[in-house]
Amino acid sequence: MARIPEDGGGGSPREAGPRQRKRQRQRPTIQDLARAAGISPSTASRALSGNGYVAAEVRARVLAVAEQIGYVPDGNARALRNRTSRAVGVLISDIRNPFYANLAAGIEEQLRAAGYHVIVVNNDGQAEAEVEGARTFLAVRVSAAIVTPVSGQAVRMLMDDGVAVVQADRMVDGLTSDGVLVDNVQGAQEITSHLVDLGHTNIALLIDETDWTTGAGRLAGFRAALRAARLPMDPTLVVPTRFQPDAARDAVNALLDRRPDVTALFAANNMLAEGAFQALQRRGLRVPDDLSLVAFDDVPWMSMVSPGITTVDQHTDDLGRTCAQLVIDRLGGSAPTLATVRHIEPSVVIRGSTAAPRGVRIRGADSGLRPGATAPSPR
Amino acid sequence: MARIPEDGGGGSPREAGPRQRKRQRQRPTIQDLARAAGISPSTASRALSGNGYVAAEVRARVLAVAEQIGYVPDGNARALRNRTSRAVGVLISDIRNPFYANLAAGIEEQLRAAGYHVIVVNNDGQAEAEVEGARTFLAVRVSAAIVTPVSGQAVRMLMDDGVAVVQADRMVDGLTSDGVLVDNVQGAQEITSHLVDLGHTNIALLIDETDWTTGAGRLAGFRAALRAARLPMDPTLVVPTRFQPDAARDAVNALLDRRPDVTALFAANNMLAEGAFQALQRRGLRVPDDLSLVAFDDVPWMSMVSPGITTVDQHTDDLGRTCAQLVIDRLGGSAPTLATVRHIEPSVVIRGSTAAPRGVRIRGADSGLRPGATAPSPR
């Protein structure tokens, strides 16, 4: 019944007394701030947030006192009260991969500037870890999440809970959220055309998946370029592999054993390119003299090796920043617009790893090499 | 005076009524969970946390119901109540740099497994941004922070507030916190000795700072190796540069113009190595025939180029995981032990970028080259 605290009926003389030295230095709360400024917590809150009326003089005093006593508003209390926080979750597959690292960096930069902070969860491409990460995001009540999806389940969980989701790099079929995609078809088509223009006709595509828009798009672009050049589409030149560089290495070795007539190799992402590059080196093949190599997704080593690798630059930083901007717009915007999907236009970076094929390299009677394939230089 | 809520004196019949359809689907709280399980919130809390008595049967029921209704405890409410959270702040300089990316990855992996989540803030090496990051950490009441310090101010702020701080890779003078350091002296000495053993006598060190334990240690190790080999320590062969690769490139160019007798170059970190490598390439110098190149900090491109770069591997992942483990121990441990500083032993990875110097390359009467320096093969 007696709800009045025992340390004084009034309220004002309640010195912080015995609790003070227990634990360590208590952090000043808005109560302390208010007391120090000689006003009520309500007014202090208004002064800080700018919502509602406060006399200019009072506001100035509050700000000064806050600075002086080192008042930092408690984000958790705020989040609890407001039922949303300034935190944005970022759920990516592998922060060690420069693609994801740059993506995260771009996101973080942009969001930090806008006053949000970023919670990063890695999922190693595992759907289970992804769901776990989503659960974390829900627990801390992130206001938004940026996800390079693995399974769709996590994205759904988040959306069901009212979290603003931006899917990055790829999107789950059937889930309508904001998203930022790279124009994979365009990029793949351009770089394939570059090879075709150089005179290559037996171009192999090394690819790890075609279920997502990424893989599917790159395959589609590859095909479109061949089609445009009226080159035959040899399905055995689309080489499936697992994602790991060493798997790619094996796949390339198997390919070259099988098809010595291949003159150019297109690796669908940076990991596969790494494996391919190593395979070529170990075989003692010279790039681009013996074989041209191109890749999707420009990462640092590609410009360090010589010759540098001709690649499709996805502008990963931009991709990240665009995701972040979408989040900012979505959270700031009062009008709940429809889901927005932005596209990043990739660009081809020509380096030294591509050149015209060297003559014909027939080692036997194999291959579908037709006459005229030697030095076509189409277009 | 009347503190009893108006919606019923008893408590049980308080149906959630009109609020239900406002906003969107409300998330189940522990109240909902308790109601569904036919117990009180207190008991539900105990059942979930395992603190205090709960009948086994009840606990099982609560867990089942929680699963069923999709109850996720609110991290903010928890953090508010407990005055600490499951969040750990990670404050690093440049997530695009593979060193920091791997560090962050190692940290994240380990902490995630232990049930913490990670808030990443990049500071671009700016003290101001670092302080801003620390403020963010305080605001969300992280229980610990892992920092690659820039200025010391941020670390101090965090420590003052009772946050468990682990300094990573380098430590601020005069601040006693937990820390994980790489044995820079050892690594630098080993790799310099490797050069000495190959017969190099004019070895240049390219370095961007010597104020931190990192730079100072690498310089010390470099010197120690020369001293051990009784080689003269030529101060003009310690080449200062700024951190950026292009600055390093310029520095290397200037050095080689000035001192054509240099036969080996040691870049004190991966960024400088990048610049140095580019400078050598553009000058048309062959590695290791014309010049040997070594670096501190192994990053991916170093094993992709040919010849691969001989480097000191800092085991960055380990470094990160060790930081995380220190946090876990510190937070879990009841006994407040003294500050712990762990050391990571780096290891030298020999690749193709080092070889014996090619003959004597005297172009004039400069240099302190003494007779016998041609093909010494010491030891």
Place this chain on the structure above:
DNA sequence: GATCACTGTGGTAACGATGCCACATTCGAT
């Protein structure tokens, strides 16, 4: 049969910030 320890449960008050409401005060317009 009283005392005690132990098990198990529910009520309640925080944690810190904020928005609503009630209440003052001032000024201008009627």
Place this chain on the structure above:
DNA sequence: ATCGAATGTGGCATCGTTACCACAGTGATC
């Protein structure tokens, strides 16, 4: 003189969780 709007301010309940306390049983012990 009176009303109303505009400007300020403080009190209070609330967000969801948990630690503390009070209390109710149940056995065991002297």
